[in-house]
Amino acid sequence: MTETIRLAHGSGGEMTSRLIKEIFYAAFGGDVRDANDSAVLELPRGRTAFTTDSYVISPMFFPGGDIGKLAFCGTVNDLASVGARPIALAASFIIEEGTTFEDLRRIAGSIGEVSRATGIPVVTGDTKVVDKGSGDKVFITTSGVGSIPDDIDYHPRNIRPGDAIIVTGSIGDHGYCITALREGIDIKSAVTSDCAPLHGLVEALWPFGAHIRAARDATRGGVGMVLNEWAMQSSRGILIHEERLPVKDEVAGGTALLGLEPIYLANEGKMLIAVSPEKAAEVLDCIRAHPAGADAALIGNTGDDKPRVVLETAWGTQRLVPVPRGEILPRIC
Amino acid sequence: MTETIRLAHGSGGEMTSRLIKEIFYAAFGGDVRDANDSAVLELPRGRTAFTTDSYVISPMFFPGGDIGKLAFCGTVNDLASVGARPIALAASFIIEEGTTFEDLRRIAGSIGEVSRATGIPVVTGDTKVVDKGSGDKVFITTSGVGSIPDDIDYHPRNIRPGDAIIVTGSIGDHGYCITALREGIDIKSAVTSDCAPLHGLVEALWPFGAHIRAARDATRGGVGMVLNEWAMQSSRGILIHEERLPVKDEVAGGTALLGLEPIYLANEGKMLIAVSPEKAAEVLDCIRAHPAGADAALIGNTGDDKPRVVLETAWGTQRLVPVPRGEILPRIC
Numbered sequence: 001m002t003e004t005i006r007l008a009h010g011s012g013g014e015m016t017s018r019l020i021k022e023i024f025y026a027a028f029g030g031d032v033r034d035a036n037d038s039a040v041l042e043l044p045r046g047r048t049a050f051t052t053d054s055y056v057i058s059p060m061f062f063p064g065g066d067i068g069k070l071a072f073c074g075t076v077n078d079l080a081s082v083g084a085r086p087i088a089l090a091a092s093f094i095i096e097e098g099t100t101f102e103d104l105r106r107i108a109g110s111i112g113e114v115s116r117a118t119g120i121p122v123v124t125g126d127t128k129v130v131d132k133g134s135g136d137k138v139f140i141t142t143s144g145v146g147s148i149p150d151d152i153d154y155h156p157r158n159i160r161p162g163d164a165i166i167v168t169g170s171i172g173d174h175g176y177c178i179t180a181l182r183e184g185i186d187i188k189s190a191v192t193s194d195c196a197p198l199h200g201l202v203e204a205l206w207p208f209g210a211h212i213r214a215a216r217d218a219t220r221g222g223v224g225m226v227l228n229e230w231a232m233q234s235s236r237g238i239l240i241h242e243e244r245l246p247v248k249d250e251v252a253g254g255t256a257l258l259g260l261e262p263i264y265l266a267n268e269g270k271m272l273i274a275v276s277p278e279k280a281a282e283v284l285d286c287i288r289a290h291p292a293g294a295d296a297a298l299i300g301n302t303g304d305d306k307p308r309v310v311l312e313t314a315w316g317t318q319r320l321v322p323v324p325r326g327e328i329l330p331r332i333c
Numbered sequence: 334m335t336e337t338i339r340l341a342h343g344s345g346g347e348m349t350s351r352l353i354k355e356i357f358y359a360a361f362g363g364d365v366r367d368a369n370d371s372a373v374l375e376l377p378r379g380r381t382a383f384t385t386d387s388y389v390i391s392p393m394f395f396p397g398g399d400i401g402k403l404a405f406c407g408t409v410n411d412l413a414s415v416g417a418r419p420i421a422l423a424a425s426f427i428i429e430e431g432t433t434f435e436d437l438r439r440i441a442g443s444i445g446e447v448s449r450a451t452g453i454p455v456v457t458g459d460t461k462v463v464d465k466g467s468g469d470k471v472f473i474t475t476s477g478v479g480s481i482p483d484d485i486d487y488h489p490r491n492i493r494p495g496d497a498i499i500v501t502g503s504i505g506d507h508g509y510c511i512t513a514l515r516e517g518i519d520i521k522s523a524v525t526s527d528c529a530p531l532h533g534l535v536e537a538l539w540p541f542g543a544h545i546r547a548a549r550d551a552t553r554g555g556v557g558m559v560l561n562e563w564a565m566q567s568s569r570g571i572l573i574h575e576e577r578l579p580v581k582d583e584v585a586g587g588t589a590l591l592g593l594e595p596i597y598l599a600n601e602g603k604m605l606i607a608v609s610p611e612k613a614a615e616v617l618d619c620i621r622a623h624p625a626g627a628d629a630a631l632i633g634n635t636g637d638d639k640p641r642v643v644l645e646t647a648w649g650t651q652r653l654v655p656v657p658r659g660e661i662l663p664r665i666c
């Protein structure tokens with residue numbers, strides 16, 4: 001018989017302890033004898049980045065990853081977005097009664113795998129169980145702390161006129177992959193979710209110091225949403241060039257068919273970087289030299305003091321890229 | 334018409350921004366123009382406590398609090414359990430489509446209220462929306478960071494033979510209150526959830542240094558579960574005296590009726606403290622002098638090297654207090 005999660009696994013008693021030991025400690029490492037209510041860390045001196053995100057993606061498993069890998073990488077990337085080196089993560093699970101141990105083990109295994117690959121430990125966590133119909137299999141909330149070097153300050157408020165906007169690779173892969181999966185579209189080629197940790201790529205940019213103005217992983221709402229937030233937060237217009245946007249052929253074709261725009265599709269392994277014009281070319285080379293940034297492109301520049309995003313097409317016409325409205329794609333992350 | 338949460342509120346676009354601004358920034362303080370993927374903190378030097386917990390309590394509103402206050406206090410108390418002063422919290426919301434703005438505003442308002450009262454800010458967060466039937470109104474995951482003074486090290490591994498066990502007040506109030514509410518029992522007297530932040534109480538014990546061995550808020554699984562964990566983690570037996578357990582009359586009567594034991598019921602504003610025998614009386618006085626600890630009691634001591642919990646009744650007979658098994662009370666926190 002398939003072993004499944006029961007309400008008793010969330011009661012805080014013997015079955016909760018066993019679940020934590022057999023699934024989570026087994027995957028992440030750690031010892032139940034050391035468990036305490038909080039992890040105790042020795043953080044490097046200086047500023048600390050602190051972030052949290054919940055993951056509710058449906059389906060939980062997809063080409064290129066699953067909700068566990070997504071949750072881990074998402075929090076790593078949120079730390080990297082402020083220039084931090086991730087130090088430790090926390091993972092809290094809300095599990096629906098009836099979820100199989102097999103699914104849970106697979107998800108925990110993915111987290112363990114990326115944790116070992118990156119050397120970033122999961123140091124604390126929590127498990128709650130909700131009755132059938134009050135959840136949807138597994139929701140994960142990851143939080144993280146990271147250490148920011150003294151000379152690093154990435155924030156959209158630092159963006160100045162003429163700054164270059166770089167995207168670290170092809171856009172829309174994650175959003176297209178999940179949509180295609182839901183719509184039953186046969187993904188023939190290599191388009192999988194781009195779900196990946198980007199802290200190494202950002203660390204490679206540390207030597208550029210204040211020339212890097214801002215960084216942001218373009219998840220929900222895509223590149224379109226981040227650029228609008230940056231325009232608003234910096235009180236600057238941003239002009240991007242359509243033909244410079246790196247979009248895989250299959251994503252371009254598939255999204256056209258589905259009536260979606262790659263610029264609004266979620267990415268889970270792509271960063272937007274705002275950089276001073278003097279260092280733009282050098283930074284682009286540096287990103288391209290990194291395994292996670294081979295397809296990076298300089299897509300545009302900041303301009304006048306009208307906080308809006310404008311896209312110039314290959315024919316030279318311009319159109320506004322508004323803040324996305326409406327549903328876009330529910331439960332994409 | 335009652336305004337309710339729609340899937341579009343979770344899409345990361347314009348409606349998400351509006352929700353965050355109108356509900357969360359309005360309640361917690363903060364400015365959307367400052368928003369970034371991670372909060373940036375200047376933590377005091379020394380060790381940092383880091384913790385996370387998800388809250389799925391049903392019903393969301395109860396006498397003495399709601400899921401928002403519970404989530405905030407729970408994370409504060411997890412930080413306090415390792416002796417830390419809470420510095421900042423993060424709050425991530427998973428909201429079911431159809432949840433009313435009114436409920437959400439009330440929950441966010443509770444968090445804002447306890448945040449202002451304690452001076453502990455909510456510095457970052459996240460909002461996800463799931464389709465109707467894939468969640469249950471509101472789930473909250475709170476995470477926190479805190480600063481641990483250099484001479485403080487609270488961990489069950491420090492527990493030694495003969496140490497005194499103190500509970501900071503009446504046990505089972507939260508668990509009984511929620512159960513009574515679910516069972517439709519009319520709570521006539523003043524039994525409400527004991528949901529409260531305990532960091533101030535723990536800070537008052539800092540001067541006792543290493544005489545305080547361990548602290549733990551006795552939530553899910555109650556005092557019975559924490560004592561069993563301590564017995565296991567310290568490889569020590571613990572003997573407690575039934576007549577010394579502070580239980581409110583109504584909780585004693587009500588739980589007898591429901592076939593529940595107060596020792597296994599969740600508390601949300603009670604700490605267990607293990608303290609050296611030399612300082613036990615002084616620590617008890619100190620706790621009782623604090624507004625959150627007026628009903629504190631010394632309930633027992635650690636003993637031999639058999640890791641188990643034994644309860645001595647008023648008649649002098651002894652029985653084992655095993656690790657709780659089975660469902661106990663689902664979704665109690």
